[in-house]
Amino acid sequence: MEADLHNLVDEREGVFKVVVSLPEDAWHNFSSELLWAEALEDGTMRVLNTPFFAKGLSYQDVISIKVESDGIFFNSVVSSGGHSTYRLIRNESVDDEIFKGRWGGLAELGCTYESFLIGSAYMYAIDVPPSTDVRKVYSLLEAGEKDEIWDFDEGKYAGSNY
Structure with missing residues (x-):
């Protein structure tokens, strides 16, 4: 079931928490990491912080997401922010x-x-x-x-x- 993106907005206007799934066998035992992101006009999002655990992601990367009833989930990197x-x-x-x-x-x-x-x-x-x-x-x-x-x-x- 898809959810309305605007129902998942954080207290900071236009800033969302995006869930990034992590490998099950990772040393840190976290199953996911939350990243801050801002919505862009084309339906993608720009990452607003530096990931601690997610590999292949950096600050300012543009990402595709999937909106579900229980959150916004990372799908893929659309373009690198160069960081x-x-x-x-x-x-x-x-x-x-x-x-x-x-x-x-x-x-x-x-x-x-x-x-x-x-x-x-x-x-x-x-x-x-x-x-x-x-x-x-x-x-x-x-x-x-x-x-x-x-x-x-x-x-x-x-x-x-x-």
Whole structure:
């Protein structure tokens, strides 16, 4: 049964929660992730936040959706917004000052993040804008992993403009 999209709108006008199904065998044991999105005139939606778990999706991607009685569900990526997504989990023994010091290099390149506590470790969803040299970002992520500041993984590589 299909539902009216406007009945599923969030408190913020024009902003919707889209359910993205996740693999059953994923390490985190979440079955789905909710992403914020805005409706576009052609019936697609634009992703408004950086995914923590969904692979192949990034901030500003345009997606197709399926509206059902129990929610709005991700169907596919229609077009890339040009952003790349990386995820990292901070080593539990690393304090805030050390993390902030290492994060500074990524911030200088234009990266931003969303974070939350998963178990006793902080997880970060990293947005890499299209104007950023992804090779430099990746190098800093690898260095942080080598120095045991964090572990990281690639959610989506959107390509490089460099």
